[in-house]
Amino acid sequence: MTTWHSPTQEKIEIRTAESAVRTIALAGQPNMGKSTLFNLLTGLNQHVGNWPGKTVEQRQGSFRFEEHAYQLVDLPGTYSLTANSPEEVIAREYILREKPDLVVAVVSAANLERSLYLVSELICLPVPLVVALNMIDVAEQEGVQVDAAVLQAALGVPVVPVVATKAKGVKDLLNEVELVFQGRRILMPRLPEVTDEHRLVIDQVSDLIRPYVPGIYPVDWAATKLLEGDVEMTARMKALLPATRWMDAHAILLQHEDAILSIASGRYAWVERVIRAAVKRPRLGQVSLTDRLDRWATHPVIGLFVLAGILGLVFWLTFALGSPLQEWLDTAVVAPVAGLVSGWLAAAPAWLHGLVVDGVIGGVGSVLTFLPVMVIFFASFGLLEDVGYMARAAYVMDNFMHLMGLHGKSFLPLFLGFGCNVPAITGTRVIDAPAARLLTILVAPLVPCTARLAVLAFLAPAFFGGAATLVSWGLILLSLTVLVLSGILLNRLLFKGERTAFVMEMPLYHLPNPRTIGLLVWQRALSFIKKAGTVILVMSAAIWALSYFPGGTLETSFLAKIGGLLAPVGGWMGMDWRLTVALLTSFLAKENSVATLGVMFGSSQGSGLAQTLAATYSPASGLAFLVVSLLFIPCAATVAVIRQETGSWRWTLFNIAFMLVLSVGAGVAVYQLAVAVGV
Amino acid sequence: MALNAMKHSLAELKPGEHAALIEIHAGKGALGRMSSLGFTPGVDVEMIQNYGHGPLIVSVRGTRIALGRHEAEKLLVQRAAA
Structure with a gap:
């Protein structure tokens, strides 16, 4: 019907349905x-x-x-x-x-x-x-x-x-x-021309496929896609055509394997003609804003310092602004709500009271207090992305990412992982090659997210007092080192050192748009709240039930029994059953380990808990616990999204098993080493 | 691969140098991606940043594009009249 190869297309009919959307x-x-x-x-x-x-x-x-x-x-x-x-x-x-x-x-x-x-x-x-x-x-x-x-x-x-x-x-x-x-604009599109040589090939292929092309595809268009070596269209037509016909078509296509280049050249020739009169180029020698900024931002050495500076600023902002807000939410919102509900349920059975107040409000509420931290982090990330900086970050990190057989683009989702691992794993969609994407997904849970950093920020001072900052930085560095080593190992073992092409547009810098960033943050926050209201809600209730039944106290609960069973393993890491249980509950949400310790030591007040912990555990045990916490299996929401993005339970379970072995291995090593040197 | 005296790999260009793209050696998928980004035979490519190691930045059809060194080495170019 449409003669798309002719210089102008016939007038396109508009379907006018007056009232319809x-x-x-x-x-x-x-x-x-x-x-x-x-x-x-x-x-x-x-x-x-x-x-x-x-x-x-x-x-x-x-x-x-x-x-x-x-x-x-x-x-x-x-x-x-x-x-x-x-x-x-x-x-x-x-x-x-x-x-x-x-x-x-x-x-x-x-x-x-x-x-x-x-x-x-x-x-x-x-x-x-x-x-x-x-x-x-x-x-x-x-x-x-x-x-x-x-x-x-x-x-x-x-x-x-x-x-x-x-x-x-x-x-x-x-x-x-x-x-x-309204039909008051007549569209007479000028179409790209096809060279005579290709016209001939397209006609030949069209004739072969014509009776079999599904009605929605213009036949010439489908033939062009085949000539371009389009993977999807090739598979589709191969399935639709009788074998002999496909062999004929395939033989023609094989003779023109590089046709994509001349087809693309033809389209660009059309573009050049279209813009020739419409565009005025800058005078030569003019140095643009992007050139000036990129002198620093993409420099192989200075660029890394710029990146480090920006990352430092983002973290500082996130925690300097976010942590007080989080504390405020905890004390001024969650605690009063828990108190209020507790009052309403005074007459209810003890288990219902526990389920609602400790399970639901304690679990979901404590997760929701992370909202400000995440909002600030994602707003910073959105800003950097919107102005065009993130492509530069990927560029300067390219060399480093090669260590893991990855390239610069994989750095972006990993960076996002510092905020939360869930968007980091969906963020791997920017990576073109499936193998590189899978590898990035597998190492992404090793990026310490805000929840783990918050646990670290709370427990490090409890165990190490004045040395807390030093220990915290050391542990973050350790966890990133483990990430890189894991990447190198997995790349060697599973992907045989495969490498993928790094081709990425560097957009021009431009002023950020508050609406774009605002909506991005809004959507992230919304999906986080949804997650808290569904997955985390159910898991909170389940964990609470495990910690309550059958005896009504934590010490006699199923959870304590599980902790007891795992005590030998915990023992190698200097952890008693309570620390083991705290670690297990972090599967629900990383920050849960603090809440669980709070429940077990019968203290809801932060400072009280810190003192109790310091008195109960040696620094070696504390160190081992923090190391395992940082490297432990991904949280439930992350597991769900790994399954969704890999489309495979095998890879998901592999990822969990890998991190379990890694975290326990590191925990044992750190504890034994710490004891050996007499910490 | 024997290089003709006229042909160089794109990775050899210095910042500010222009060259015409002659050949693209890439897998089928990469070929499609690169040609849609503007890397077609005959196109003028300007080197924007090249420190002799690591990735580099070129300008093609008015767009800055980052390329891995390995990818750039597989693009053969002819220097613009010296």
Whole structure:
């Protein structure tokens, strides 16, 4: 139907259903400000989930504009529509299968040539297209000027200049969308041409596959994807075509194995023609802001100091601001609530009172007090990401990550892990290669998260007094060393030292957008609260039940029996059954170990507990306990997300077993060593 | 791999030098990713940062892209008229 290879496409019909909700898909490459535009349009009316059956984030939202309801679907950020990763498949399948009423392509004026590459693919699909020309301000700061009207004439589809970070031009964009819907904008897209040689090959392949291509795919388009060596389309057509026909098609494709390069060149040639008249480049010799900042930020030596300085600042902010807030929540909110509920339940059976006050409020409440610490950490992380710094952090850490057979990109999720391991593991989605991603997931739980750091911050002074700071830093360093050694070991043993390509865009620096960061923090906080209300709630109740039944006291409980069974192992680490049980409950949530010790030593007051612990345990036992706490098996929520992201119970169980052996091994070694040197 | 006198690996360029990309030696997946990022035969590549070890930064089609040294060594270029 559509002759997509011809220089201009026939006029695209708009499906006009007056009252119905209009669906718009937002497409764009990474770092084009697509999320900023999405957030601007939908505000808090958005829903974050996963694409069905995929570990790729899906964001949908709704808004109204001039009497019309719109549904906005944020497609994954992709550089092209050729399947290099699940993201590209999702984006194109959504457009072809779900047929949105319109696609808005977000391109960056500061990066026009590269960002129009995706448009060269989108414009060939049978769906109306409007181009949002974003980041005009960033482009001007780099000395680049883009003439939207000239670009629009060259593309044959509407081009609307916007500055999403400053909410500029959004109304113009929606007006243009409205005009398209009313049929008052005639779209005459100019399509990339195909060289004669490829025209011939595409026709040959098209003829072979035509009767078998599912109706949603334009046949020429499917043939082009095959020629590009698209993994997903190849597998699909191989399954659909009779064997002999596939062999014929495959033989043609084999002769043109490098076709991807000339197809990409053809698209870029189209892009060059489109922008030739529209873009004014900066004068030569002009040093941009990004160049100036990168002299420091990406320098192999200075860059590491910059990174260390920024990390130090983030941690300082997180704990200097977050810890007092956490304490305040604990004493001013959780404790009074527990008191209040305790009063209501005065007449209730003892077990119900215990379940609600000690189990639910004690467990869930203490986890929720971590909210300020996490919010501050994630806000800092979001800020660094939004201004464009995180790509520089990945770049300067690339050499170091090579030790583990990983590259710079793996540093980003690991850094996020200092806040919480759960987003760190979902964050590994930025890593292209499956083996590198799996390895990053396996070592990510070794990053000490805020919860573990809080345990460390509480217990180190109890055991070591004045030397606490020194011991704490030493332990964090130890845990990171263990992480690196584990990475090296796992890479050698499981991945045979496989290496993966490091190719990463370095976005231009730009001013942060409070809305983007705010929404990121809001979503993280929301998912944390949800987790506290579900997984942690159930586990809190379960652990409490284990610590209460059958006798009604901790000393005679199932939990104590389990602790007793494990006492021999605990003994090698200088830990009695109470420390062992505290460690076990940290599986629920890392900070639980402190709460459990509090329950067992019958002290709810922090200072009292610290003194009791100092009097009960030797520094060697304390040290061993802290080492094991830092390296112990991932918490329940982390385990759940490891299972979700790896899609495999085998790897999940392997990860748990690996960390169990590691932590107990380290605990025994540290204790025996400490005793030997007479600590 | 025998290098023609005219061909160099991208990793040999010094900061500020321009070169035309001639050949890309990469696996199929990497080839697709790199070509969509703008690495196509004939394109002008400018070296932005290269300290002779570790990753490097180039500018292609107006975009800064970080490359591992290993990846850069597999891109063959021809220096712009010296």
